[in-house]
Each structure stands twice: as structure tokens, then as C-alpha cells.
Amino acid sequence: MEMITNVSEFEKIAKEKLPKMVYDYYASGAEDQWTLKENERAFSRILFRPRVLIDVSKIDLRTTVLGFNISMPIMIAPTAMQKMAHPEGEFATARAASAADTIMTLSSWATSSVEEVASTGPGIRFFQLYVYKDRNMVAQLVKRAEKAGFKAIALTVDTPWLGRREADIKNRFTLPPNLSLKNFDDIDLGKMDKTNDSGLASYVAGQTDRSLSWKDVKWLQTITHLPILLKGVITAEDAQLAVQHGAAGIIVSNHGARQLDYVPATIMALEEVVKATRGIIPVFLDGGVRRGTDVFKALALGASGVFIGRPVLFSLAAAGETGVRKVLQMLRDEFELTMALSGCRSLKEITRDHVVTEWDRPRIAPRL
Numbered sequence: 001m002e003m004i005t006n007v008s009e010f011e012k013i014a015k016e017k018l019p020k021m022v023y024d025y026y027a028s029g030a031e032d033q034w035t036l037k038e039n040e041r042a043f044s045r046i047l048f049r050p051r052v053l054i055d056v057s058k059i060d061l062r063t064t065v066l067g068f069n070i071s072m073p074i075m076i077a078p079t080a081m082q083k084m085a086h087p088e089g090e091f092a093t094a095r096a097a098s099a100a101d102t103i104m105t106l107s108s109w110a111t112s113s114v115e116e117v118a119s120t121g122p123g124i125r126f127f128q129l130y131v132y133k134d135r136n137m138v139a140q141l142v143k144r145a146e147k148a149g150f151k152a153i154a155l156t157v158d159t160p161w162l163g164r165r166e167a168d169i170k171n172r173f174t175l176p177p178n179l180s181l182k183n184f185d186d187i188d189l190g191k192m193d194k195t196n197d198s199g200l201a202s203y204v205a206g207q208t209d210r211s212l213s214w215k216d217v218k219w220l221q222t223i224t225h226l227p228i229l230l231k232g233v234i235t236a237e238d239a240q241l242a243v244q245h246g247a248a249g250i251i252v253s254n255h256g257a258r259q260l261d262y263v264p265a266t267i268m269a270l271e272e273v274v275k276a277t278r279g280i281i282p283v284f285l286d287g288g289v290r291r292g293t294d295v296f297k298a299l300a301l302g303a304s305g306v307f308i309g310r311p312v313l314f315s316l317a318a319a320g321e322t323g324v325r326k327v328l329q330m331l332r333d334e335f336e337l338t339m340a341l342s343g344c345r346s347l348k349e350i351t352r353d354h355v356v357t358e359w360d361r362p363r364i365a366p367r368l
Contacts, residue, residue: 001318001319001322001323001326004326006290006291006330007290007291007311007315007327007330007331008290008311010311010314010315010317010318010323010327011027011310011314013314013317013318013319014026014085014313014314014315014317014318015027017317017318018084018085018317020171021171021172021173022084022085022176023317024167024168024170024171024173025081025084025165025167025168025171025173026079026084026085026310026313026314026317027167027310028165028166028167028168028258029163029165029256029257029258029261030163030164030165030257030258030259030260030261031163031164031166031261032261032262033257033261034261034262035254035257035260035261035262035263035264035265036256036257036258036261038257038264038265038268038288039254039256039257039265039266039267039287039288040265040288040290041265042264042265042267042268042288043265043267043288043289043290043291043293043294043297045357045358046267046297046301046355046356046357047355047356048293048296048338048342048354048355048356049353049354049355049356050341050342050343050354051342051343051344051354052343053343054343054344054345055345056339056340056343056344056345058345059336059339059340059344059345059346060345060346060347061073061332061335061336061339061347062347063304063305063347065103065282065284065304065305066151066152066227066229066248066249066282068103068124068151070101070102070103070124071100071101071102071332072100072101072102072332072335073295073299073303073304073305073306073347074102074289074295074305074306074308074328074331074332074335075097075102075103075104075105075284075305075306075307075308076093076097076102076103076104076105076307076308076309076312076324077105077253077286077307077308077309077312078105078106078107078108078126078128078154078156078231078309079107079309079310079312079313080107080108080109080110081107081109081110081111081175081179081181082107082110082111082112082313082316083111083112083179084111084175084176084179085313085314085316085317086316086317086320088320088321089110089111089112089316090106090110090111090112090116090117091112091116091117091120092316092320092321092324093312093316093321093324094106094117094120094121094123094125095120095121095321096321096324096325096328097123097125097324097328098120098121098122098123099325100325100328100329100332102124102328103124103125103126104117104123104124104125104126105125105126105127105128105154105307106125106126106127106128106145106150107128108127108128108129108130108141108156108181108183109130109181109183110181110182110183111175111179111180111181111182112182113144113182113183113185114127114141114144114145114148114150114183115144115148116182117148118148118149118150124151125149125150125151126150126151126152126153126154126229127142127145127150127152127153127154128153128154128155128156128231129141129142129145129153129154129155129156129220130156130159130208131155131208131209131212131216132207132208132209133207133208133209135209135219137187139223141183142220142223142224142226143223143224144183145226146224146225146226150226151226151227152226152227152228152229152248153220153224153226153227153228153229154229154230154231154251155217155220155228155229155230155231156231156232156255157212157230157231157232157233158231158232158253158254158255158259158260159208159232159255159259160208160209160210160211160212161210162259163255163258163259163260163261165258214241214245217230217242217245217246217247218245218246221246227248227249228246228247228248229247229248229249229250229251229284230242230247230249230250230251231250231251231253231286232251232253232254232255232259233250233251233252233253233273234252234253234254234263234264234266234269234273235269235272235273236272236273236275236276237276239272239273239276239277239283240276240277242277242281243276243277243278243280243281247281248281249281249282249283249284249304250273250277250281250282250283250284251283251284251285251286251307252266252269252270252273252283252284252285252286252287252303253266253285253286253287253307254266254269254287256286256287256309256310257287265287265288266285266286266287266288267285267287267288267294267297267298267301270283270285270298270301270302270303271301271302271357274301274302274303275302282304282305283302283303283304284303284304284305284306284307285298285303285305285306285307286306286307286308286309287309289306289307289308289311289331290311291331291334292330292331292332292333292334292335292336292337292338293334293335293338294306295331295334295335295338296335296338296339296342296350296354296355297355299347299350300350300351300352300354300355301352301355301357302352308327308331311327311331312324312327315327342354
């Protein structure tokens, strides 16, 4: 652990430690996995325009998300079935997030229930929601999250059908028999059947609601007072509709490149979404963040913060809670350094002028 110098190095350790079926489930993307590679690669095509001779002896990373104060604009994305990575699973992740004073998002498909995660102690937590065909059950689950002290709902909007993840088909992926999707145990939907392809794909086809549409965003608002973030919006058109339908915010996400292959990297879709929301609601980025420089680039392009997924899973597999804490600290330290070397002392000082992208017009030097 002490020899690890960056977030990406945790993946190699996780690959060595985890069963192939589990590692492949976490690591793989849809079909050709073009978007999977692009999510990370696209960041490398955005360059910095650092400003110098600014007093950067004090740097403030603090921010607010939906009114909640957190230590940095780096939060934990929802990732399913974390006890496949480590016996403490979502408990370890929740404790690490709380120690770092940031937000954890719990997956609907967690191997720990909302109540169990709440029992780990204080912390600001969001709940990611998949809408099942049984709407009464969905309403009950939302109420449970609310009662357990979760502060927002992140509604996943890009998964009416599950993407084709070929590694899961080859491995005939299913949840290990000692684990279950804990939020659904009481209604006998916590287990997955073994099938000839992906057990998860069969489960999703059987349970989730393919008719989910904009009217259901309104329906969700009638059953909860919690703010609703829409996770999986990547176009201006849908961003405008999100605003019109009263979303509290948008998470620009392509589901870790696990749904539709050949969609753009989220960092490439970000600015289009930000411009379409016209500052009315906050926009967050999820996907491909592996460095503090990536966090800075996302904020320069208008994001209010970022969510990390796979780095949490791989560090959890490598070293449990200690690993997740280390990932959050490493990203924090790198981001702080990037701010200092760019001449930014607070998040509000990070501007579009601090980065240059391939779609920017050539700059004409201002007259002095």
C-alpha cells in the first residue's frame, strides 16, 4: 500500500486479488469498450493554461452540494455489490467517505441495505435508484432511504435495458451465493438466478421498468421530499428537459461505459450539458476520473463536482476501508496541487480560461 503513488495502481492489485468473474464485472464496459477507454483517454486531450505569480499559500477545496458542506468536490458514485470486492463492502466505503467529509452514493443493488449503511455512523449519503416494475416497492424503498437519513435520490435514467457486457456473458456472471441485494431481501428479489449468459442482464430484464419516462420524474417527486438528481444525462436536449421537470441536478454519466458503447466520454459531453442548464441546476461529472488534474478539468468545464466509481471498488478490493480512504486522499492532494500550480486558491477561481480543449477556437492574445 505505501508504495502506491496513484489511483490507477490499485486496479492491478484488485485484479490479482479478485476472482475473474468479479474483477471482470467491475472493470468491463459494453460491447467494444470504446467508450470505456475513451472516458479516461479524453481527459488527456484537455490542456491547462496555468496562471502564475499568485499567492497560493492557502488553498480552499471546500464546497456545497445541494446545500451540504463537504471538504472537496470529489464524491463517491454508486457502484453495485461491493461485498464482492471486500467483506465489509459498503460499510467500509461509507466510513471512508465520512472520514474524508464527502458524500457517498449507495447503489440500489448494494450488498448492504440502506439501514445497515446508515448504522455505520454519521455522513452525508445519497441513494441511487433503479425503478422496478412494482411501483409500490419502489415507493417503499425511497421511504426507507429517507427514513435512514439519506439526503438525495440519484435516479439512474440510462438503463431501461441493461447494456451488453460481454465479459459478464462469457463468465455467466451472477451474485455469489453468500451475498444478496440487501435492499430487496424482504421481497425475495435479493438473489440472482444462474443463467446461460449474464445473471444480472436476466434480473434487470425481469424486474426493472422499461417504460420509465419523464412523467416518472414527476411521480417520484410526489412520493419523496428529497431532491432528485438525474444520473445518465449526456445531451443538451435532455438537460433542458431535466430543468423543466424540476430535477435538483444532473450527473453527466455514461454508466461507466457499461450501457451504450460509442457515446462520448463524459468529460466531452459535460460542457454541452452545463450550457443547456444555464446555471439553474448544478451539473456533476461521473466517469473516467483517475487524477486530481481530471477533477480540475471537470470543474473548469462547469462541473460542480465529480463522482468516482471504479477507483473506490479497486481500492476497496486492495485494502478495504484503508484503501478507499487512500484513494480519496490521493485525489484530494493531486487536485489541491493542480489548483496551486494553476493559480487558483478556491473553487470559484477555477474558470474556463484555465483549460484549452480541441473544440476551442485559436486564442488571439489580448492587447495589453
